[in-house]
Amino acid sequence: MEETHHDDHHHEELGFWRKYVFSVDHKVIGIQYAITGLVFLFFGFCLMMLMRWQIAYPGRALPIIGGLLGDTRMPGGVMLPEFYNQLGAMHGTIMVFLGVVPLGVGGFGNFVVPLQIGAPDMAFPRLNMASYWSFLVGGVIMCLSFFAPGGAAQAGWTSYPPLSEITPVAGQVMWLVGMVFLITSSLLGSVNFIVTIIQLRAKGLSFMRLPFFVWAQFVTSFLLLLAFPPLEAAGFMQLMDRLLDTSFFLPSGLVVSGEVLAVSGGGSPILWQHLFWFLAHPEVYVLILPALGIVAEIVANNTRKPLWGYKSLVYSVIFLGFMSFVVWAHHMFITGMGTVMSAFFQTTTMIISIPSVVILTVLILSLWGGSIRFNTPMLFALAFLPMFAIGGLTGLPLGFSSTDIHLHDTYYVIGHFHYVVAPGTIFALFAGIYYWYPKATGRKMNETLGKLHFWPSFICMNLIFFPMLMQGLAGLNRRMYDGGEIYAHAQPVIHLNEVISIAAWVMALAQIFFIVNFFLSLKTGEKIGENPWRATTLEWAAPSPPPHGNFLTEPVVYRGPYEYSVPGASEDFSPQFDEAAAPNSEPVTA
Amino acid sequence: MSATEIPYTVEARPDTGLNNVKIGIWLFLASEVMLFGALFASYIMLRVGAAEWPHGSHYLSVPWATLNTVVLISSSVSMVMAWASLIRKDFGKYRLYMGLTILAAFGFLGIKFIEYSSKFAHGYLPETNTFLAIYFTLTGLHGLHVIGGMLYNLYLWGPGAKMWKTNPQQFINRVEVSGLFWHFVDLVWIFLFPILYLL
DSSP states (O other), X not given: OTHHHHOOSOOOOOOHIIIIISOOOHHHHHHHHHHHHHHHHHHHHHHHHHHHHHHHSTTOOOSTHHHHTOTTTOGGGOOOHHHHHHHHHHHHHIIIIIIIHIIXXXXXXXXXXXXXXXXXXXXXXXXXXXXXXXXXXXXXXXHHGGGSTTOSOOSTTTXXXXXXXXXXXXXXXXXXXXXXXXXXXXXXXXXXXXXXXXXXXXXXOOGGGSOHHHHHHHHHHHHHHHHHHHHHHHHHHHHHHHHSOOOSXXXXXXXXXXEEOOSOOOOOHHHXXXXXXXXXXXXXXXXXXXXXXXXXXXXXHHHTSOOTTHHHHHHHHHHHHHHGGGOGGGGOGGGTOOHHHHHHHHHHHHHHHHHHHHHHHHHHHHHTTOOOXXXXXXXXXXXXXXXXHHHHHHHHHHHSHHHHHHHTTBHHHHHHHHHHIIIIIIHHHHHHHHHHHHHHHSBOOOHHHHHHHHHHHHHHHHHHHHHXXXXXXXXXXXXXXXXXXXXXXXXXXXXXXXXXXXXXXXXXXXXXXXXXXXXXXXXXXXXXXXXXXXXXXXXXXXXXXXXXXXXXXXXXXXXXXXXXXXXXXXXXXXXXXXXXXXXXXXXXXX | OOOOOOTTSSSOOTTTOOOHHHHHHHHHHHHHHHHHHHHHHHHHHHHHXXXXXXXXXXXXXHXXXXXXXXXXXXXXXXXXXXXXXXXXXXXXXXXXHHHHHHHHHHHHHHHHHHHHHHHHHTTOOTTTOHHHHHHHHHHHHHHHHHHXXXXXXXHHHTGGGGHHHHOHHHHHHHHHHHHHHHHHHHHHHHXXXXXXXXX
């Protein structure tokens, strides 16, 4: 392959399998993670598009595709309630655990972090490979569960008991086993990231010179490391409940289908919720922090000026990481856990909104006075800012225990968190793909196709999620098989179901531009050198694509990460790795 | 395998004072603390919410567990001795102490096997009540950790010990890291013993 010609690190030639499949190179693993994540994202999106048919046209037969899915799922093309529930549960699970996190952390983290800190690879390359394969096994188990007797898990992505313990066994057990693999994967990954960032920084790269993306991944890794194990413990307990008939999460005297369940009882469904949300709230930040990191890189690069308030960003993200461990029960205000608990958790929730707002403010103020380049990555990054802001602000009424009573379990909640994750995080991930694609392949993606991808996606995202906020405020419940049709109070907003569904399908069409662009640019994209965006961080010192071992000469860092438009410098960017690029670079000692 | 050199795999990075593996194992142990912490927290929540909760000794054998505590603590001591012997370049002593550590792990598992068998013989199963459910979950998970640590120690005692000739410092690091894990497993038991058997 081409890259070996540039390679001056001596190594024996690797075969195809070791180089592209069972690779220990962080770049290959990053790309494996990213592509697998994108495939899962698309799969999860397809599940949702099926659901949107049933919500928009309840009980109507879906032409062609409906017939293909068989009598156990869509007899005569009409969706069964059980299948609807499977789609809902698996959409959430797949998007969060198999799509966004693997792309944001596994993909971008693996590919970019070692490059940005000037390391030859991750600290533990073989653990890195094990992490990917464990993830893939977990993902495959999850997806195969659709073919299990009784179908896939159907108790929501949260798997709340007792429901999750009375649905068909096979699908739920596969969900739990898949989850154990995913948790193992994220454990191996997070240990690797933290050690890599602490130990393998290049000479001169102090912590306060790290690009914000690296900081975001650093904090994210701690969240993964410490928040996932409680869900693993909960997963073991639910497995015990399902396979060995224990009653960790089953209360005494539970009546199912008119009969008292024959279990010892004495368990607590709320216990599962606590353990689940102890993971799943930090998980929200696992979804969002890499996105914030990507946006920070792209905003600084395309405004051609330093980020306004780099230190505020860093301190905010650290504080956010700590706080994210003590807000989980704001998902549980209406469980009856008591007003003292609610008061505590609504207070911490309001506190955690402060660093989030600081981060967003820093990014918006960074735009001020910049000469902005509106390329595709920047468009996605710019769109991220208001979308994430809407997502964040709509979260405040959910964080107060009194307003949450009205909004809980309505479409408002769905609108809120999708604004954070879909036009928020996923837009940032697209921005990242357009931004680092040249580094990974040596070619730029097509700008026209990029814009054709961006604008319809941006419009459709808002047509999908804004009406959901309206529906939720009107009281329309989520997770309804008929989309809420039979409820009188839902009538004024029920027509929006169709609008949302059509917008979702149109958005799927817009993704074709991305898919075409992604593959076409491999062959026809504009060839670029090391630093096509005229950026300052270390990954742009390596050849595109970087060879095994990454850098041709050991990089040394002379200044902070975002030295754009430095007065007195000959160019409008002064890379961290270029000593002569700015007049006042600090010499490196030791 | 390529020849890309990952720095600080054996020697410490000057400004952090640690090598990669040392940080890695502490992070792993932090995650383990969260895993067992969640189970301990579940134990507390289930017990607080229970109408009645049996005293551990009603179902479990305190003498066997006491013996097991002694066995496991001794193995932690021999684990340190194994590591210290390597530092003093006494490979023979290392083999001896590491062997003792492995034997103690076998002993612990043997006693655990006797305990489990007698529970099953009495019909005390995870499904019997929530106390036994959490007992089997906690000790079962702990037992898996003992098996894992034992297997790695067995590797370091046997085929893995060849590294002592080629890269003694890395071998010492491995024994140290394995020791840290082993002490953690020991420590978990120190918590399990009172809450399950004595309280």
